[in-house]
Amino acid sequence: MSYWKEIIDGGWSLVEGMRVTVRRLFKPVVTVQYPRKHLTLSPAYRGHIEFIRFPETGMHGCIACGTCQRRCPSSVIKVQGLKAHAKSAKFATHYLIDYTRCSLCGLCVECCPTQTLKYSTEYSLEGTSRWSGVIDLMQRLEDKKS
Amino acid sequence: MLQALGNILGADLSRLLVGLIAVLAFSQLNALFLVWLERKVAGHIQLRPGPKEVGPFGLLQTIVDGIKLVGKELITPFKADKKLFILAPIMIFMPVLVGFLVLPFGENLIIRDMNIGVLLIFAFSTFSVLAILAGGWASNNKYALLGAVRSVAQNVAYEIPLLLSVLSVVLMVNSLKFSEIVAAQGRVWFFLVQPVAAIIYLICAAAETNRAPFDIPEAESELVAGFHTEYSGMRFGLFFLAEYTNMFIVCAVATSLFFGGWHGPFGFSLGLPGVVWFLLKTYFLLFVMMWVRWTFPRLRFDQLMNFSWKIMIPLSLANLVATAAILKFI
Amino acid sequence: MASLIQEPLDERIYSLNLGPQHPSTHGVLRVLLRLDGEFIVDADPIIGYGHRGHEKMAENRTYEQFMPNASRMDYLSGLIYNHGYTLAVEKLAGIEVPERARYIRVICSELNRISSHLLWFGAYIMDLGGFTPFLYAFDDRENILDILDRVTGSRLTYSYCRFGGVARDIDEEFITATRAFIKRLRSRWADYHNLVTKNVIFIHRVRNIGVISPELALRYGVTGPCLRACGFPFDMRKMEPYEIYDRFDFEIPTETACDAEARYLVRLREMEQSCRIIEQALDQLPTGQHRNDKVPFKVKPPKGDVYFSFESARGQVGFYLVSDGTSYPYRLRARVPSYGNLHVLVEVFKGTLVADAISILGSVDIVVPEVDR
Numbered sequence: 001m002s003y004w005k006e007i008i009d010g011g012w013s014l015v016e017g018m019r020v021t022v023r024r025l026f027k028p029v030v031t032v033q034y035p036r037k038h039l040t041l042s043p044a045y046r047g048h049i050e051f052i053r054f055p056e057t058g059m060h061g062c063i064a065c066g067t068c069q070r071r072c073p074s075s076v077i078k079v080q081g082l083k084a085h086a087k088s089a090k091f092a093t094h095y096l097i098d099y100t101r102c103s104l105c106g107l108c109v110e111c112c113p114t115q116t117l118k119y120s121t122e123y124s125l126e127g128t129s130r131w132s133g134v135i136d137l138m139q140r141l142e143d144k145k146s
Numbered sequence: 147m148l149q150a151l152g153n154i155l156g157a158d159l160s161r162l163l164v165g166l167i168a169v170l171a172f173s174q175l176n177a178l179f180l181v182w183l184e185r186k187v188a189g190h191i192q193l194r195p196g197p198k199e200v201g202p203f204g205l206l207q208t209i210v211d212g213i214k215l216v217g218k219e220l221i222t223p224f225k226a227d228k229k230l231f232i233l234a235p236i237m238i239f240m241p242v243l244v245g246f247l248v249l250p251f252g253e254n255l256i257i258r259d260m261n262i263g264v265l266l267i268f269a270f271s272t273f274s275v276l277a278i279l280a281g282g283w284a285s286n287n288k289y290a291l292l293g294a295v296r297s298v299a300q301n302v303a304y305e306i307p308l309l310l311s312v313l314s315v316v317l318m319v320n321s322l323k324f325s326e327i328v329a330a331q332g333r334v335w336f337f338l339v340q341p342v343a344a345i346i347y348l349i350c351a352a353a354e355t356n357r358a359p360f361d362i363p364e365a366e367s368e369l370v371a372g373f374h375t376e377y378s379g380m381r382f383g384l385f386f387l388a389e390y391t392n393m394f395i396v397c398a399v400a401t402s403l404f405f406g407g408w409h410g411p412f413g414f415s416l417g418l419p420g421v422v423w424f425l426l427k428t429y430f431l432l433f434v435m436m437w438v439r440w441t442f443p444r445l446r447f448d449q450l451m452n453f454s455w456k457i458m459i460p461l462s463l464a465n466l467v468a469t470a471a472i473l474k475f476i
Numbered sequence: 477m478a479s480l481i482q483e484p485l486d487e488r489i490y491s492l493n494l495g496p497q498h499p500s501t502h503g504v505l506r507v508l509l510r511l512d513g514e515f516i517v518d519a520d521p522i523i524g525y526g527h528r529g530h531e532k533m534a535e536n537r538t539y540e541q542f543m544p545n546a547s548r549m550d551y552l553s554g555l556i557y558n559h560g561y562t563l564a565v566e567k568l569a570g571i572e573v574p575e576r577a578r579y580i581r582v583i584c585s586e587l588n589r590i591s592s593h594l595l596w597f598g599a600y601i602m603d604l605g606g607f608t609p610f611l612y613a614f615d616d617r618e619n620i621l622d623i624l625d626r627v628t629g630s631r632l633t634y635s636y637c638r639f640g641g642v643a644r645d646i647d648e649e650f651i652t653a654t655r656a657f658i659k660r661l662r663s664r665w666a667d668y669h670n671l672v673t674k675n676v677i678f679i680h681r682v683r684n685i686g687v688i689s690p691e692l693a694l695r696y697g698v699t700g701p702c703l704r705a706c707g708f709p710f711d712m713r714k715m716e717p718y719e720i721y722d723r724f725d726f727e728i729p730t731e732t733a734c735d736a737e738a739r740y741l742v743r744l745r746e747m748e749q750s751c752r753i754i755e756q757a758l759d760q761l762p763t764g765q766h767r768n769d770k771v772p773f774k775v776k777p778p779k780g781d782v783y784f785s786f787e788s789a790r791g792q793v794g795f796y797l798v799s800d801g802t803s804y805p806y807r808l809r810a811r812v813p814s815y816g817n818l819h820v821l822v823e824v825f826k827g828t829l830v831a832d833a834i835s836i837l838g839s840v841d842i843v844v845p846e847v848d849r
Contacts, residue, residue, distance in 0.1 A: 007457065010676030014442065020671040021191050021441045021608060030615055031194045042622075044629035044644055071773070073541035103544040105635040106643065111773050119629070192611040288492050292514070292830075359605070359677055442677050444605025446831045447514070449680050 046104045047120040048097060051141045054116075060141055061116035062092035068108035068117065074101045077108060092138070099125070100133035165257035169246040173391050178208040180390040180432065187436045218379035226376070227284035234281030235377065235384035241273035242388055245395040250324045252408050252420035263324040264312060267399055268305075271354065274392065275301045278363060281385070282373035293373040296447055297363030300353060303454040304360075308350035310462035311343040314469045315403050328407030335406040342465045344404040346458060348431070351396035353454070355389060358439040362447050397431040398424070405431070489517055494833070496525050502599065502837075503844025505818075509825075509833070516833060519825035521818055526848040534808035539565050539775045542808070543635045549810060550846040552595060553788040555588040555624070555634045562637040563718060564784035564795040569639070569777035576764040577641035578720050583654070583757045584624065584636065586750040590661070591620040592789035593743050593750075596841050600740070601672055603838040604681050609672055616664060619657045626650060639775055640768030651758055658751045668744070682736040686824050686836030689734060696823075697816035700791025701746065702840055705731045705738035712787035724756045736839035743841075774803040790814055790841055810849060814842045 032039055051060035064081025076098050081090040109117045127133065155163070182197065182205055189196025197204030222231055248263035250256050260266060275298055282294020316322055318339070319330045337344035353360040363373050374385045401407060405427050408420030415423070445453065494507040504525035510518040530549055534542050546561040547554030559581050566573060598613030621631045627646050628636040636643055672678050688698065690706045703710055709728040713721040729745035731738035777799040785794035791813025798807040817840050825833055 013674045013676045016670045017441050017672075017675050018437060020667050021437065024193060024608075024612070025187070025190050025437075027193070029190065029193055029195045030618075033195075033198070042626040042629065044625070044627060046629040067773075071538075071541065073537050073544060103548075103633075103635075104630060105541075105544040106629075107540060107543075110638075110643070188607075192608050193615055194611070288490070361605070440606075440608050441671070442606055442675065443601060443681060445677055446681055446829065446835075448829070 041121050041123070045119065045121055045123075046106060047122040048099045048102060048125075048135055049108060049117045049137070050120040050144075051095075051137050052116055052118050053141060053144075060092070060137075061114040062095060062112075063114060064090040064092040065113060067111050067113065071107045071111050073105065073107070074103055076102045095137040097135050097137065098133060099135050100130060162257070165247070169243060169257065173243060173246060173394075174387075176394050177387045177390045178212075180394065181208045181211075181386075183429075183432070184390075184436050187433065188440050191437070191440045212383060215383040216380050220379045220381060221376075223286050223376045226286045230280045230284035231376075232381075234277050234284060235381045235388075237280060238274050238277035239384050239388040239391075241270040242391045242395060244270045248324055249395070249398050250328050250402050250407050251424055255421060256325060259323060259325050262322050264316065264322045264327075264399075264403075267395065268309060268312070271392065271395070272301075272305065274388070278373050281377070285373070285376040287376050290373050290375045293363045293375070297356065297373060300356075300360060300362060300447075300450060300454075303451055304350045304353035304458070307346050307454065307458035307462040308354060310459070310466050311340075311347040311350070312403060314340055314343045314462075314466050317466070317469050317473060324402055324407075328402050328409070331406045331409055332413050334412070335404065335409075337404040340404070340465070340469070342461060343469075344400075346462050346465070347400055347404065348434075350458065351400060352435060352438065353450075355392045355396055357389075357393065357435060359442045359445050360450060361439075361444060362450065393432060393435060394428065397428045397435065400431055401427040488512060492830075494830075502842060505837075505842065505844045505847075507821075507825075507833075507837075509830070511830065514829050514831075516825050516828055516830065519822055519833070521822065523818070523844070523847050526845040528845070528849065530849045531808055531810065534805055536804065538803045539777075539805065540639065540773075542805075543637070544633065547633045547635060548845075549849055550788060550790065550793075550812070550814075550843050551632055552592040552843055553588055553790065554632060555628075555636060556585045556786070556788045557793065558634060558637045559585045559719075560784065560786040560788070560793055561795055562639060563786065564782055564797055565639055565775060565777065567784055568780065568782040568797055568799055569775055571640050571771055571775070572768055573640055574765045574768060575762050576645075577766050577768075579757050579761050580642050580646055580766060581637060582719055582721070582724075583646075583754050583761075584628070584634075584642075586754050586757075587620050587624060587654070588634075589789045590747050590750050591617045591624075593747050594620075596743060596789075597668070597672075597740075600838040600841075601678070603834050604678065606672070606678075609668070612664075612667070612671075616661055619660065623650060623653045623657060626653070638767060638771075640771040641766050643767070645766040651761070654754060654758065658754060661747070661751060665744075665748070673741075673744070679737070681835055682740060682839065684733075685736045685832050686828070686839060687734045688820055688824055692820060692823055693734075696820040698791070698820050699813045699816065700787075700789075700841075701739050701742045702791070702817055702820075704728060705742045706734045707732040710792075712785055712792050716785070718784070718786055721753075723760070724753045726750075726752050726756075736835055739839045739841075776801065776803045785811070788813065790843065790846070791817060812846045812849065814844070814846045818842050818847055 051062065053059065054061055062079070062081070064079050066079060069075075069077045069079050078094070078096045079092055080094040081092040083090050106119075109119065125132070185207070186196040186204070197207035200207045200210050222228060245267045247257045248260055248266055250259075278297045278301075279294050282290045282292075282297070285291070315327065315336055318336070319327045321327065352358040356363050374382055377385060401424060406423075408424040410416050410418065410423055489510050489512050492509045492511050494505075494509055496504045496506045506522040506525065508520040508522060509516050510520075528548075530545050533545055537545070543558060543561070546557045550557055562581075565571075594613045594617045598610035598617075601609040624634065625631050627644060627650050628634045629644075688702060688706060690708070692698075693703055693706045693708075698706075699710070707730060709730045711728045712718070714728055726749045729742050729749065731742055779799060779801045781796065781798040783794060783796045785792055787793070792811075793813060794811035796807070796809040796811070797805055800806040821836060821840065824836060828836065
């Protein structure tokens with residue numbers, strides 16, 4: 001008798017499973033066709049870092065102190081600066097990051113004393129060589145001036 | 147001009163030629179359509195659209211995939227048995243084409259209405275077992291061998307209830323001819339008379355074509371790809387196409403034996419020709435097979451064998467005996 | 477270590493590599509099986525294919541620089557590892573954490589636990605051959621990933637916790653989205669039970685498969701849902717409550733059958749308990765700061781050591797930190813749950829079929845990069 005009960009119970013559970021799938025068959029799809037439609041990025045999205053242009057000075061505020069360079073776990077940042085004269089503050093002249101090694105931890109953005117770094121919203125970076133992962137922040141600021 | 151050709155060759159031969167061309171064309175188109183249907187059904191069950199880009203609704207996707215497969219390198223593994231390796235995909239594809247010769251597509255649309263129509267189809271579909279074994283052995287790969295060995299055992303075990311359930315119908319009609327079996331379902335389709343046999347047939351058909359919960363030989367997550375692990379390019383394409391064509395044939399046989407063939411429901415044809423009913427029913431059964439595939443996990447191999455020997459065979463034997471008893475005393 | 481196997485041709489037992497490249501070993505796990513037909517006579521897991529040297533990296537990075545590494549050890553419970561590491565360092569250095577930050581960390585950790593279990597559920601059924609529940613689980617998991625993305629900025633490897641709190645504060649949108657998600661997840665249980673748990677094929681694949689006897693589990697140091705399926709209600713959140721877990725009312729799901737079905741049921745019920753914790757945390761969420769501002773950039777804990785253990789989605793994780801007073805740790809040792817869970821399989825695999833081996837491996841929920849660190 002349990003032979004028959006097993007068959008009938010088993011068969012009914014299979015039918016129940018099929019009912020679940022057929023209901024989903026007629027529901028709309030949940031995927032987004034990517035190149036044709038884009039999803040909105042979250043406001044906290046962490047792309048690679050870039051400079052903030054301060055409205056008062058019209059330039060970035062990097063003083064080339066090197067805190068971000070020392071704090072980065074993967075040694076991604078290279079920054080250099082010049083002093084205008086002996087008693088002035090330094091001003092950055094070169095700022096390069098090697099994005100291929102960045103782990104997007106955000107420590108550089110947090111530790112900057114002038115808060116001049118922020119995350120960009122770049123997510124489609126392609127290139128043909130590893131050098132395209134090297135991003136020049138000064139150049140980027142120039143490009144965004146326009 | 148065709149008339150003149152027909153006169154020269156004779157009615158029989160020209161019918162055969164037309165039929166052959168039709169079979170080749172139809173089997174290819176059918177395989178294309180079925181691959182598209184499977185991907186669409188799988189996609190929508192899984193909340194995604196399936197192929198969309200190539201052609202309207204992605205209909206040309208299979209052709210493009212076929213072109214891609216043709217362009218791939220045909221790799222033969224090291225120390226593989228070359229002759230068997232190359233022969234296996236050919237061996238699996240040719241016999242399924244024979245099955246098309248006896249299917250009753252419509253009232254007069256059978257290419258060769260043989261006396262042993264039903265037997266012919268099942269005899270030729272057993273070739274696929276040989277081809278799978280050859281493919282698995284010749285690959286020189288332990289995973290492929292495991293897959294092939296499992297497939298042989300599974301196919302042999304599920305042939306028996308398949309044939310027993312078909313026998314129940316044949317007993318009722320007293321003939322193995324497809325046209326007579328379909329003609330006998332003018333009023334009532336046989337799955338209402340023999341529901342147990344219909345269900346058993348459908349389950350065994352899925353097992354025979356290595357589909358749905360019985361796809362151990364090509365178990366994608368256990369044995370990488372089972373018996374066709376080492377096949378690349380169009381050889382893999384042939385295995386793939388042979389599977390879909392086989393599926394069509396078993397579903398067409400199910401339609402003819404149990405679901406009324408080219409008859410409409412309860413004899414009302416509702417204005418549609420017989421071919422359309424036949425194809426509609428066959429494709430609906432194929433849709434059900436795909437639906438089942440994407441819903442259930444796979445059985446373990448010994449559970450599969452247990453299921454066949456302990457449940458399918460006793461049930462189909464009991465069904466056969468009951469049918470014979472009822473027919474004797476009515 | 478067996479690298480090249482040459483057997484005589486008349487040997488009955490042959491070797492098969494459940495190789496590093498396989499659709500169902502979760503990660504780069506290699507198990508060298510010796511098979512007699514289809515029965516497994518011996519199993520030898522060979523690990524090390526994913527070793528990245530996290531413990532060595534910890535010695536050359538400061539405490540906050542190690543934060544991304546912590547979430548990459550077990551990438552499926554990245555936030556839980558972040559949380560645990562932060563707690564370990566806070567314990568060592570004696571850093572205060574505001575209340576709101578504690579609640580936020582607990583909510584995010586529990587969300588991560590649910591997402592890890594959902595992924596396990598999908599991957600397990602996919603190993604057994606059913607391809608659709610995988611996508612249904614991922615549909616739900618996308619919801620969690622979107623919620624966490626909105627607040628942390630990333631979907632898989634979060635470096636969200638900081639010493640003394642969290643990096644960004646949560647807003648109203650997060651709270652409403654989380655509540656809506658919990659409601660939606662609860663409506664899914666019926667679907668999952670109908671499609672998978674009651675399915676006769678699934679039951680035959682998991683009942684009485686891979687029985688880890690309680691003595692075996694204790695001997696090998698098995699923790700997590702595998703241990704709870706053997707009958708021991710052992711969960712670090714209840715045993716030694718850390719953070720604020722003692723303020724919530726939740727149960728530890730336990731089963732006694734010790735087989736794969738028990739592990740499956742334990743994990744499904746854990747997801748429900750995590751939902752309960754999140755609801756209670758959202759109800760009790762205080763206002764306040766999300767981060768302790770007085771923590772210096774370079775944390776310099778006093779000399780000493782600390783062992784802190786917490787419950788990740790896979791089991792009990794332990795961080796042993798030794799500090800010598802500088803801003804670089806002297807030694808960081810991570811005790812990972814997948815290590816014990818993996819090696820108990822050597823005993824469990826004997827005498828099973830290959831198909832069962834896949835089922836057992838999937839039910840134990842191993843993440844191989846965690847084993848190799």
